[in-house]
Amino acid sequence: MSLLTVENLRTYYFTEKGSVKAVDGVSFSVEKGESLGIAGESGCGKSTVAFSIMRLIKGGRIVGGRITLDGTPLLNMPIRDFRRIRWERISLVSQAAMGALNPVYRIGDQIVEAITTHTKSKKREAWDRAEELLRQVGVDPSRAKNYPHELSGGMRQRAMIAMALALSPELVIADEPTTALDMVTQAQVLKLTRGLQEELNVSIIFISHDLSILGQACDRIIIMYAGKIMEMGDVQALFREPQHPYTKALLSSFPDIKSTKRTLTGLPGSPPDLIDPPSGCRFHPRCSQAQSICKVEEPTTIEVLPKHYVACHQVKGAS
Amino acid sequence: METVLKVVNLRKLFPAKKSSLFKRKRQFIHAVDDVSFDIKKGETFGIVGESGCGKTTLGRLILRLIEPTSGKIFFKDQDITSLNRAGMKRLRRQMQMIFQDPYSSLDPRKNILNIIAEPLQVHNIAKNGLIIKEKVQESLRLVELPTSENFLAKVPDELSGGERQRVGVARVLVLGAEFIVADEPVSMLDASVKAGVTSLLMGLKQKIGLTYIFITHEIGLAYYICGRIAVMYLGKIVELGKAEEIINEPLHPYTRLLMEATPPLHPDDKWGKKVLERGELPFSIEPPSGCRFHPRCTQVQSICEVEEPAMIEVMPKHYVACHYT
Amino acid sequence: MLKKKQLVDFWRVYKQRKTAVFGLAVVLVFCVVLILAPQIAPYDPHLKVGAVYETPSWAHLLGTNDVGYDILSELIFAGRISVMIGLIAAGAAMLLGTVIGLVSGFLGRVVDEVLMRITDMIIALPRLPLMIVMAAYLGPGMWTIVLVYSAVGWPSIARQVRSQVLSVREFTFVEASKAIGGGNIHIMASHILPNVMGIIIANAVLEIVFAILTESGLSFLGLGDPTHASWGVMLHFAQIQGAFFRGIWWWIVSPGLCIVLISSAFYFIGTALNDLFGLKLGKR
Numbered sequence: 001m002s003l004l005t006v007e008n009l010r011t012y013y014f015t016e017k018g019s020v021k022a023v024d025g026v027s028f029s030v031e032k033g034e035s036l037g038i039a040g041e042s043g044c045g046k047s048t049v050a051f052s053i054m055r056l057i058k059g060g061r062i063v064g065g066r067i068t069l070d071g072t073p074l075l076n077m078p079i080r081d082f083r084r085i086r087w088e089r090i091s092l093v094s095q096a097a098m099g100a101l102n103p104v105y106r107i108g109d110q111i112v113e114a115i116t117t118h119t120k121s122k123k124r125e126a127w128d129r130a131e132e133l134l135r136q137v138g139v140d141p142s143r144a145k146n147y148p149h150e151l152s153g154g155m156r157q158r159a160m161i162a163m164a165l166a167l168s169p170e171l172v173i174a175d176e177p178t179t180a181l182d183m184v185t186q187a188q189v190l191k192l193t194r195g196l197q198e199e200l201n202v203s204i205i206f207i208s209h210d211l212s213i214l215g216q217a218c219d220r221i222i223i224m225y226a227g228k229i230m231e232m233g234d235v236q237a238l239f240r241e242p243q244h245p246y247t248k249a250l251l252s253s254f255p256d257i258k259s260t261k262r263t264l265t266g267l268p269g270s271p272p273d274l275i276d277p278p279s280g281c282r283f284h285p286r287c288s289q290a291q292s293i294c295k296v297e298e299p300t301t302i303e304v305l306p307k308h309y310v311a312c313h314q315v316k317g318a319s
Numbered sequence: 320m321e322t323v324l325k326v327v328n329l330r331k332l333f334p335a336k337k338s339s340l341f342k343r344k345r346q347f348i349h350a351v352d353d354v355s356f357d358i359k360k361g362e363t364f365g366i367v368g369e370s371g372c373g374k375t376t377l378g379r380l381i382l383r384l385i386e387p388t389s390g391k392i393f394f395k396d397q398d399i400t401s402l403n404r405a406g407m408k409r410l411r412r413q414m415q416m417i418f419q420d421p422y423s424s425l426d427p428r429k430n431i432l433n434i435i436a437e438p439l440q441v442h443n444i445a446k447n448g449l450i451i452k453e454k455v456q457e458s459l460r461l462v463e464l465p466t467s468e469n470f471l472a473k474v475p476d477e478l479s480g481g482e483r484q485r486v487g488v489a490r491v492l493v494l495g496a497e498f499i500v501a502d503e504p505v506s507m508l509d510a511s512v513k514a515g516v517t518s519l520l521m522g523l524k525q526k527i528g529l530t531y532i533f534i535t536h537e538i539g540l541a542y543y544i545c546g547r548i549a550v551m552y553l554g555k556i557v558e559l560g561k562a563e564e565i566i567n568e569p570l571h572p573y574t575r576l577l578m579e580a581t582p583p584l585h586p587d588d589k590w591g592k593k594v595l596e597r598g599e600l601p602f603s604i605e606p607p608s609g610c611r612f613h614p615r616c617t618q619v620q621s622i623c624e625v626e627e628p629a630m631i632e633v634m635p636k637h638y639v640a641c642h643y644t
Numbered sequence: 645m646l647k648k649k650q651l652v653d654f655w656r657v658y659k660q661r662k663t664a665v666f667g668l669a670v671v672l673v674f675c676v677v678l679i680l681a682p683q684i685a686p687y688d689p690h691l692k693v694g695a696v697y698e699t700p701s702w703a704h705l706l707g708t709n710d711v712g713y714d715i716l717s718e719l720i721f722a723g724r725i726s727v728m729i730g731l732i733a734a735g736a737a738m739l740l741g742t743v744i745g746l747v748s749g750f751l752g753r754v755v756d757e758v759l760m761r762i763t764d765m766i767i768a769l770p771r772l773p774l775m776i777v778m779a780a781y782l783g784p785g786m787w788t789i790v791l792v793y794s795a796v797g798w799p800s801i802a803r804q805v806r807s808q809v810l811s812v813r814e815f816t817f818v819e820a821s822k823a824i825g826g827g828n829i830h831i832m833a834s835h836i837l838p839n840v841m842g843i844i845i846a847n848a849v850l851e852i853v854f855a856i857l858t859e860s861g862l863s864f865l866g867l868g869d870p871t872h873a874s875w876g877v878m879l880h881f882a883q884i885q886g887a888f889f890r891g892i893w894w895w896i897v898s899p900g901l902c903i904v905l906i907s908s909a910f911y912f913i914g915t916a917l918n919d920l921f922g923l924k925l926g927k928r
Contacts, residue, residue: 041509182369183538187580209510212539215586239585253514255539256584257566264543266514270479286511384823404827411825424816428838437834438824490824 002029003203004053004090004171005068011045011052013060018275022048022060024227027301030171035197035204037218037235039211039250043271044224046207047094050173053205054092055082069171088118091164093157094175100160101148107134107159108144114166133162138192154185158192165196173205178213190217211254215239223247226272226282229301233308243310245287281313289314322396323498323530324381325357329390331376349606350376352554353390355630363524363531365545365562367538369577372551374534378500381532382416383407394498412442415496419503421483425475431486432471435459438494458489461526462519481512485519492523500532505540517544538581542566550574553611556630560637570639572616610642618643657920667912674906678723685717689873700894707894709878710885718878719898725874727906729789730856736794737855738848741801746840748802749809750832760806763799771796775858779867786869789859797851804847808840815839842921849914853907860903875899 007027013020023045030036038046051057053067055074067074069089074082094100102110111130115121121129131141137158139151148156157177164172174193178186194217197204206217214221214235221238223231223246231244242248252265267286272278278285284294293313301311330353335346351373358364366374379385381392383399391400394414399407418424425434435455445451456466462485464470475483484504491499501520505513521544523529535541541548542562550558550565550573558571569575582590607614613623622642630638659665677684686705687693692712693704700707706715748759775792782788812818813836821831862868863876870877878899882888887895 041511183536183577183580187582190582211510212582212584215584216582216590235586250510251584253510254584255537255543257539257542257578257581258583258585258587261543264514264517266518267511268515270481270512271509382823384819408825408827411823416820416823418816418820420816424820426817426821426835426839437821437826441821441825441830487820490820494824 001071003032003070004030005066006049006053007066007068009049009052009062009065009067011048011057011060011062013048013057015059015275020060020274021227021277022274023052024277026065026224026227026229028222028229028232030203030205032170033197033201033203034220035194035206035218037206037208037214037221038224039208039214039221040224041209041250041271043226043274045227046224047175048227049224050092050094050175050205050207053090053173054086055079056092084118087114087169088167089169090171090173091167091169092173092175093160093164093177094173095179101156101163103148106145106147107151111144111159111163111166114163118167129166130162133165134159136165136196137162138188152185153181154188157181157185157189161189161192161196165200165202168200169202171203171205173207175207176209177206178208178210186213193217211239211251212256223250226277227274228282229309229311230283231308231310231312232301233305237305237308241305243304243308243315244312245289245314246283249286281311320359320361322357323360323362323394324532325393325396326381327355327391327393329354329377329380329392330388331373331380331385332388349554351380351387352606354551354554354556355390356549356556356559358530358532360530361524361528362547363521363533363545365541365548366532366534366551367536367541367548368551369536371553373554374536374551375502377551378416378502378532378534382411382414382500384416408442412438412494413496414498415491415494415500417484417487417491417499417501417504420507421480421487422475422507424487425483427475430472430474431459431478434475434486435490435493438490442494444494454493455489458493461492461523462486462489464489479512480508481516484508484516488516488519488523492527497528498530500534502534503536504533506535506537520544538566538577539584550577553606555611555640556638557612557640558638559630560634564634564637570633570637571612571641572618572643573612576615610640654920658916661912661916661919663912664916667909667916670905670909671913674723674727674909677720678727681720681724685714685720687714687717689713689717689721697890697892706898707892709895710881715878715895715898718873719875719902722873722875722878722899723902723906725786725869725872726856726859726876726903729786729859729874730852733790733793733797733859734848734851734855736790737797738801738844738851740794741798742805742844744798745802745805746809746832746836749806750813750836751828756806759802763802766796766799767803769796772858772861775862776865776867779862784867784869786872789862789868792862793855793858797854801847801851805840805844808843809836812836812839843918846914846917846921849910849917853910853914856903856907856910875903 006029009023009026011023013022026049038049040046052062062075069085074085108127108130111133112123112126115126115129116123131144134141134144139155139158139162143151143155151159178189181189190213193204196202206214208214218235220233221235222229223244225246231238231242231247238247239251242251249265249267255264269286272282272285280296281294281299284290287294291314299311299313301309304310304315329351331351332347333350335348354377366377368374376385380387387400391398393399394410399410402410432452432455435458436451439445439451439454445454455471459466464482464485478486504520505516508516517540520531524531533541533545545562547560548562548565549556550571552573558565558569558574565574566578569578609625610623610628613619616623620642628640628642630640633639690713693714694708694712696708696710696712698704698708704714704716706719709715709718744759748756775796778792778795779788782791818831818835821835859868859874860876860879863874864879864883866880868874868877868880879896882895
């Protein structure tokens with residue numbers, strides 16, 4: 001059984017101008033111990049998926065779908081019970097939200113707080129655990145006495161990861177964990193997450209706009225666009241033989257220093273307005289292979305190769 | 320090929336605000352520290368480095384948007400280091416900048432016509448409204464944006480990030496500038512949009528004959544579009560030469576570290592194994608003594624802590640600042 | 645520069661605030677009445693048209709004052725003075741404060757230091773007593789009040805404008821204008837000013853409130869212009885003639901109520917504008 005399943009998730013934000021269909025029918029699963037990447041450009045809904053799983057949506061609501069953890073449905077659970085899930089079984093590393101560090105408390109104190117809020121540990125025990133966690137993520141345990149501003153960007157990031165691991169969760173969601181880090185630190189953090197995944201057998205959902213990072217840090221990958229999943233599959237297969245026109249375009253937008261130069265193609269236009277999204281396939285206005293059916297009918301997700309799913313009318317293997 | 324820009328021993332120090340009134344020695348941040356290079360007409364010269372290396376400051380020094388602390392800047396053989404305001408204003412018709420942030424580089428209270436027409440107004444070229452509009456439309460055509468009345472009347476809020484950057488480029492072209500400093504022009508754009516704006520910039524270079532300084536932290540981008548690059552670290556240039564050479568065969572230990580840390584696009588199990596514990600960019604104001612990179616360098620010798628290395632031509636037109644190479 | 649769509653959007657959000665709509669309605673009514681004063685007022689305010697201290701009747705809706713003038717007519721014409729002085733005084737303070745705030749915030753360094761120290765000095769002094777002293781020295785009159793008010797009122801506006809300017813200055817389009825070749829004056833007029841307009845307008849409306857209240861207060865104390873009676877002057881005479889003790893309430897309540905009404909109206913409008921423009925600037 002999968003650790004986490006998401007079925008037909010729909011999350012909308014409500015604004016003056018109308019409802020923004022940020023996530024509109026997304027389904028996927030995460031296995032125990034695997035690292036799943038969610039890739040996409042701004043506005044595609046990847047962060048919204050993360051916040052939906054954590055039930056932290058502000059200014060909007062999860063309007064449909066099911067999320068289960070080890071078979072237990074999460075969305076209807078009373079919030080009091082869900083708080084036990086949050087952080088104990090699923091945690092979040094995010095610059096924008098509860099994973100972020102409070103500047104007025106020491107690092108150690110913040111990790112301790114996470115521990116004591118959820119367990120009956122005494123402060124002393126919790127502090128020891130905090131130091132142990134910091135060691136695990138490659139930070140000198142004595143730094144637990146420091147305030148966030150006394151640490152460098154990379155160390156802060158690692159401290160946030162330590163905080164996320166405090167209660168030994170089964171799933172960690174990392175939302176753009178390496179933006180604003182320099183290249184070397186980014187590489188170190190990526191290596192760290194890989195290492196932790198293997199050591200602790202924890203599952204990771206890794207969200208990023210940067211395909212090259214996801215290529216190194218994930219086992220499987222989902223490509224999102226305008227609130228929907230375009231393609232999903234094993235990371236090696238997807239990079240080698242992308243099926244969806246959007247995936248192909250996205251891949252060819254990234255330069256690669258390890259291969260010979262080619263032209264960087266991109267896509268005309270920009271991601272669509274999600275209050276009034278395009279009819280049929282949401283990608284059709286920018287797709288070079290769009291046909292008349294694409295403008296009218298939304299493609300269903302088909303398994304075109306083993307464990308490799310695509311939502312596109314134009315891909316062989318689709319009906 | 321003629322030299323368009325020459326920079327000699329350029330230095331920029333910022334006072335560190337943390338110095339108290341009672342300290343005898345005031346502390347400075349060495350944002351740009353003794354930088355020299357020259358640029359030929361038609362080149363795309365890349366300045367590559369991570370945040371804090373001084374590349375953004377360098378870009379602004381070249382256009383004298385910030386005043387250098389010492390050193391000299393020559394534009395087309397003219398010493399512009401201390402050129403007066405009027406002289407600099409005249410020169411600005413030829414040397415321009417494209418900015419990084421599409422959301423703050425356009426005045427939100429002006430429409431597209433006014434934004435692109437501003438250089439014409441500032442330099443008093445063309446008083447006639449019709450002529451101004453024509454020139455603006457010409458610029459818009461060059462950047463592949465619509466020229467309709469409807470579009471000219473739009474405000475920045477109504478445009479996407481990619482469109483805004485194109486407007487920024489149009490603004491720069493309307494005066495016929497030939498030398499352009501592009502400060503991370505695509506780093507804030509989505510991946511699929513980046514490529515479009517980048518190929519626009521390269522296309523324009525061919526079409527009009529532009530010379531670019533391309534400032535970026537994205538090495539892959541520099542690899543694709545730059546002829547020569549200068550790699551910067553903590554205010555100094557550590558390696559200078561052809562982009563392909565440097566990226567495929569980096570000579571300076573920092574450049575080597577940077578190349579190892581950059582992930583390839585395709586999944587690669589072998590990647591990143593050498594990166595390990597190399598520490599992070601220094602946190603303090605005072606730069607390390609001697610060679611700035613020595614605290615993180617695997618090949619550090621005793622001389623590296625004491626003496627700053629000079630730039631040596633290690634291979635034809637390939638310069639490195641390192642005691643060890 | 646203002647598009648129709650922007651105005652429509654603005655009105656849509658504005659009318660959600662009931663107080664603001666009420667305020668606008670009140671101001672409009674006052675404007676109509678005051679502009680059409682000669683047509684609307686039943687009598688010439690400077691003519692003895694009745695007995696002294698007549699109680700309100702159909703002939704004199706608000707009765708008469710100590711010399712037999714119709715209070716209602718007096719009230720309407722006095723309104724013109726009150727509001728006019730309020731507008732001019734607020735305008736002068738705004739103009740002075742805006743220019744200083746703009747220059748100080750944009751040019752920075754020495755200019756900023758000097759101007760801000762002067763600002764600090766004036767703000768440190770108590771406003772009302774200072775104005776009273778200045779007005780007493782200059783002698784009663786309309787222009788005294790305008791002068792006194794702007795001299796004492798510009799610093800707080802300057803500070804607010806300056807802080808707005810400081811944040812607008814950090815936007816890249818300012819640097820872009822410099823890179824194009826724009827000089828300081830061009831940048832201040834063409835880029836900074838339009839972007840701080842919102843705050844300026846909102847503050848201007850609130851200044852009007854304070855100006856009207858100040859004028860009323862100073863006039864009540866006798867520092868106003870007796871030949872051009874404002875509501876404050878009316879209250880001053882009412883007080884001198886002992887209306888409070890004699891129970892001649894209509895003479896006191898009518899100007900008092902008008903002052904309160906118009907001040908609240910402008911206040912509601914001003915706070916609404918403040919909210920709206922504050923939101924707009926933060927928008928991305």
